[in-house]
Amino acid sequence: FAPALAEMFPEAPVTTVSLEALTDTLTGKSRPGHFAGVATIVTKLFAGLQPDRAYFGRKDAQQLAVVTRLASDLSFPVRVVGCPIIREADGLAMSSRNTYLNDLERRAATSLSRGLMAAADAVERGTLDAETLEAIAYDAMSSEHLVEPEYAELHDAHSVVHLNTVDRDSFLAVAGRLGETRLIDNVHFDVTDEGIVIDRGIRSQQTESGQS
Template identity: 50%
Template sequence: MEIAATIAEFRQARGRLGRLGFVPTMGFLHEGHLSLVRRAREECGAVAASIFVNPTQFGPSEDFSRYPRDMERDLALLRAAGCDLVFTPGVAEMYPPGSLTAVEVTTVTDTLEGAVRPGHFRGVATVVAKLFNIVQPSCAYFGQKDAQQCVVIRRMVRDLDMPLEVIVCPTVREVDGLAMSSRNVYLQPDERQAATALSRALDAAAALYKAGERDAGRLRQAMRDVLAAEPLAGIEYVSVADPELLSELETVSAGALLSLAVRLGRTRLIDNIPLPG
């Protein structure tokens, strides 16, 4: 496995590879990330990953400075998963002094995470566009857990005619249903137990849909009821939205996206499931 800290080093190594799958990450890897690496290897033959905690997608009151980092551990996990090439740039490499350009996707960034975290998706779209330009992947792999991010990136790729395929893979969960996330390490033991309320809330709404309920308001209320029963859970939003535009629905149809954001102590978690269809 090769490791490149600069764009020039990465491009030189990239030239020795053909069809390439790409997994962009912010590090502190878990099984969700590694499942993307393995799928990229199966489908593309060669795989590259990036480890970069992107400062432009964090708000001033968010956790950039304390976001978990362990480069040595991450590199060992990527090597074991069969990664061929890892890009590990510093902030100055990705955002040289005097940088003036940003990428902004509109409309689908106005709701959910975009409403709660102003500027977040501007940072996401910019860094992902830069990474795609540097890596030149055939396919890029993302997890369903960050559903709105996936919508934004797919839209950016389509609108800017980027020559790659964005592949969204199922959320990987702990045995008790909690979606794997690098931020789970922040949870205290009681908060970790309470965090199962997120998946239980989504499951409750999905069960109503399976039983024939099509009123989106009732599905939202089902999620709120489960979360309200957990004293440690502070609800930021619950949503039943169109899967492409992310606008809230009144009547649910197949493929609708159930999503939520919850605070447990100092930790903010998100989760979602698309309804079958």
């Protein structure tokens, strides 16, 4: 089911769905109104299709939180499933936007994932305070002159509030610009009775040239 715009909106809508409490930070701060559009479209799809499950990538952790809360608040009988980030062999999170990067920008873009992996390593060693983890991720982006860092922040995985420490399910999110291209990435920290489970994503087994 891939409806055309005219099918989804036969006339200009006057109704929108907004989750302001979850969208005033991170991408929502830099792209005002973006998540209202996402939430409105998803609401129409959930209402029309009535799916049992809906799969959304963890790469946009804020969007995943928005859709999950939307389904709960509006009592849609759907299970929202978060899917792991898929990474290139060099760690860069897969995205259609990667095709906009030139060769130099493409190499510099790995600083986003490099900083996140370093922060994840720090968590494994017992470092849980947000300021330290955010600095690790931000400094990695700053080390590449082609990258303009936008943020590196630790947030609650469900409410998207900013956190001071990894004491609940959370994600460390980064965003940076390379020329006209804006990239996002994150690592998730799932807090369990046994400890913190880190979701770094799934790295492709292919080489950068695309050969196995």
